[in-house]
Amino acid sequence: MANAVPSGALSMEIPPDPPRTAIPGSGTFAVTRPVLYAIFFLSGVSALIYQLCWQRALLTVFGSNVESAAIVVSSFMVGLGIGSLFGGWVSERPGLPLLLAFSLAEFIIGTFGVFSLDIFKATAASVSGSNLAVTAAVCFLLLLLPTLFMGSTLPLLVTHHVKSMGNVGKSVSWLYFVNTLGAATGAIIAALLLLAVFGMKTTVIIGAALNLLAAVLMFLNWLRERRAS
Amino acid sequence: MNFRAASLLVALTGFIALSLELVWTRLYYFLSATRAYAFATMLAAYLLGLAIGSLWSIRVQRRCENSTPAEQSASVARLVLWANIAGWALTPLVSWMAATRTWGPFQNGIPPYVFTYPLVALAAGWLGTLLPLICHFAVPPDAKVGSRLSKLYLANIVGAGAGSLLTGFVLMEYIPIRWISWLLLFLGTAIYVVLSSCTRKALLRGVAVVGIGAAATPPLYWQFWERLQNEYTWGKGRDFTQIIESRSGVITIDQEGHIYGGGAYDGVVDVSPVNTPWLVRAYALSAMCANPEEVLVVGLSGGSWAQITANNPAVKKVTCIEINHSYKEVIASHPIVSSLLQNPKVEIIIDDGRRWLERNPDRKFDAILMNTTHHWREFAGNLLSKEYLTMAAAHLNPGGVFQYNATDSLRVHQTALEVFDHVNLLVNNVVIWNGPPVFDEKRWRPVLENYTIDGKKVFDLANPRHRRVFDLFLALADTPSKEPGDLLSINDSEGKPLWPSEKERQQFRLQTRVQMQHACREGGASAITDDNLGHEYRWW
Structure with a gap:
């Protein structure tokens, strides 16, 4: 195994799928890894589109000084962290279909995304004039819902992936790779194309559309997997 | 593990x-x-x-x-x-x-x-x-x-x-x-x-x-x-005279007194119109506003504009909003502006300008001045968008004036034209009046003649260099509706042209709304909004 990849070369090819028989008690896997990776890539693209747009929108309404930037970044972090725990907790529920949970998470993120800028604007207007603590609390609450579900997606997919692959490191590596590659792609297309050409609202809608696409694709794959089992 | x-x-x-x-x-x-x-x-x-x-x-x-x-x-x-x-x-x-x-x-x-x-x-x-x-x-x-x-x-x-x-x-x-x-x-x-x-x-x-x-x-x-x-000029002997790093960013000052915030030009530490004639944009307040008692300055930078404004005899209070607290350090270290920090007329607030205005809807001003940063910098759109301009202009008293730097962006001009009726362009600053536009040379002349900063007269009219800049300032009142070529015929008291170079004739003048509209139409400029972010992501 250690010598499977030629020295000095980076193995970029996706390893072949294991036989469609899973480890005992975990069901049968109809979703091929490239499909799973493609869906998680889309999720990563939309995540960075949101990060750039939401950060910009929130700093416009809460102020673009360093304190507000720290609040926004910390709110993202806290939400993702809680989401990660939430995803880990969900992944341990016996009998809960992980792909369906992932699909639902993407659906919720996408739906929030569609209305996100209007929500930010309306909420900001209602807390105008509040102190730093109130601003921080409101910012955290605004971002809690989407970041909770964003943070949950990695543990959900890793759990599913480990069941088919039987290797935590490889599962995390591949999933982290495709998701982060998607994030890098999202940053590039948002910065060099979408924001300049379409503006914030349309860019966020494109991000939401990618989430909803990921949700639908994963839902269809879940149905396929259920039929197969 | x-x-x-x-x-x-x-x-x-x-x-x-x-x-x-x-x-x-x-x-x-x-x-x-x-x-x-x-x-x-x-x-x-x-x-x-x-x-x-x-x-x-x-x-x-x-x-x-x-x-x-x-x-x-x-x-x-x-x-x-x-x-x-x-x-x-x-x-x-x-x-x-x-x-x-x-x-x-x-x-x-x-x-x-x-x-x-x-x-x-x-x-x-x-x-x-x-x-x-x-x-x-x-x-x-x-x-x-x-x-x-x-x-x-x-x-x-x-x-x-x-x-x-x-x-x-x-x-x-x-x-x-x-x-x-x-x-x-x-x-x-x-x-x-x-x-x-x-x-x-x-x-x-x-x-x-x-x-x-x-x-x-x-x-x-x-x-x-x-x-x-320094893009093309880095080398020995070009050390900055001051570098301030803080959580708000990095401020650098070069040997000519130019201030840079985050690597972008952000003004100059100077209050002398003789050295820096473009400071006319700060000195012209009395020409455009009959009674500028209460003034808001958004963006303090090195304090030059605030210092000039605070020393205007008509001004009773100047409220300065600055996002980067380190600029106070810059001001404190430059004697020509440092008195600003002790001036009882002046209040300096460290905050985001847009947020402060939103949080203080009842504060009204006779003048709002913004020597805005380059239109292409990140977050510049927050101070140039239709939404911001509408909100900021609501803080003007009747007859008040709202002046901000367009940094030569036609989109900034177009935004002002779409939002306001009474718009002019002073050098590179958009000027908006809450009432009919006015540039009163008669009212301005005695103010300029007697302008003092820290007790020192700004113009020594016996000095030909000073006299020439003084004449140039007042002649701005004659420039609206004139084409740049026409300015060549306007002379100073010694009979020399006040606008000798083509560049000065193009830029150093007062332009009317109609002239601005013409340029915007020719350039196909579109307005800046909170949604389109203006120039911020335009990399081409």
Whole structure:
């Protein structure tokens, strides 16, 4: 195994799928890894589109000084962290279909995304004039819902992936790779194309559309997997 | 690997990764003079590096397939060390690469930072190998994989969040970026030594890395900010006279007194119209506003405009809003503006200008002045959009004037034309009146004649240089509706043309709404909104 990849070369090819028989008690896997990776890539693209747009929108309404930037970044972090725990907790529920949970998470993120800028604007207007603590609390609450579900997606997919692959490191590596590659792609297309050409609202809608696409694709794959089992 | 140790390790590496990202963000913001897309593309390079590192970790995992826990820790330790060495080296390396702009072959218009992104990806690549690798060593593939992984992921995020707050908020306020980089190298090296079970070899290697890092920092960072800022003119003898690093950003001042915020020109420390005739934009307040008792200045910078305004005899109170608290330090260190800090007429508030106006809807002003930064900088759209202008103009008293720098953007002109009826252009400043436009030379003349700053007269009318600038200022009242060519016939008291150069005739004048409309139509300019962000992401 250690010598499977030629020295000095980076193995970029996706390893072949294991036989469609899973480890005992975990069901049968109809979703091929490239499909799973493609869906998680889309999720990563939309995540960075949101990060750039939401950060910009929130700093416009809460102020673009360093304190507000720290609040926004910390709110993202806290939400993702809680989401990660939430995803880990969900992944341990016996009998809960992980792909369906992932699909639902993407659906919720996408739906929030569609209305996100209007929500930010309306909420900001209602807390105008509040102190730093109130601003921080409101910012955290605004971002809690989407970041909770964003943070949950990695543990959900890793759990599913480990069941088919039987290797935590490889599962995390591949999933982290495709998701982060998607994030890098999202940053590039948002910065060099979408924001300049379409503006914030349309860019966020494109991000939401990618989430909803990921949700639908994963839902269809879940149905396929259920039929197969 | 022990799960608790793994949690601590991913938290610490998360701290380092986010701290390095902050350091690199500051680096690229400064190098690009705070362009929004430069940050986003740097972030993309960083994420790409993390992604490739994550994939590379599979190779390391295979190599460690049958290794002992101690060997696994040693593998992680080596990666941590390399990640930190690369992260530390990147910042000065980019600044030295930026210096290549002074060589002819590299002066081809492509921003130099584009060539440095592979280095960001490379440095981030080492960081990217760590999380999957540690997960592989610490999480067995059983039914609890999801929750264990989520806890490690949480620890990583907690570490990253701590990095964002501690480095971005505390360290950057008190420690220059060069020593923050070194501190991160120190932390990474300490992790390496501990993970290597504090062996003699690891200790010696660690001491060597930290020692070489400390010794190399001063020479590597020599003229660091000068190299990053000066596009084609970096070289010996061009040291900045003042460099202030704080959590709000980096302010630099060159030998000519020009101020740069985040690497972009942000005004000059000067109140003399004889040295800097473009200060007419601050001196012209009395020509445009009959009774400017209460004035708001959004964006203090070096304090020149605020100082001129506060010394206007008609002005009773000046409220200054500045987002970067370090500008007070700049003002304090320059005697020509430092009295601003003790002037009882002046109140300085450190806040975001837009937010402050939104939070104070009842505050009304006779004049609002904004010597706005370049229209293409990140967040510039927040002070130039239709939404902001509408909100800000609601703070004007009847007859009040709202003046802001358009920095030669036709889109900024077009935005004003779409929002307001009474619009003119004074040199490069859009002027909006809450009432009919007025530029009263008769009212202005005695104010200029008697203008004093800190008790010293601004114009010595017996001095021909002063007299010429005085005449030029007052002649602005005759420029509306004149074409630039017509200005050639206007002379000073000695019979010499006041506008000798074509450039001055084009720029140094007062233009009417109709003239502005014509230029905007010709240029096909569209208005700036909160949604389209103006020029911020226009990289072409």
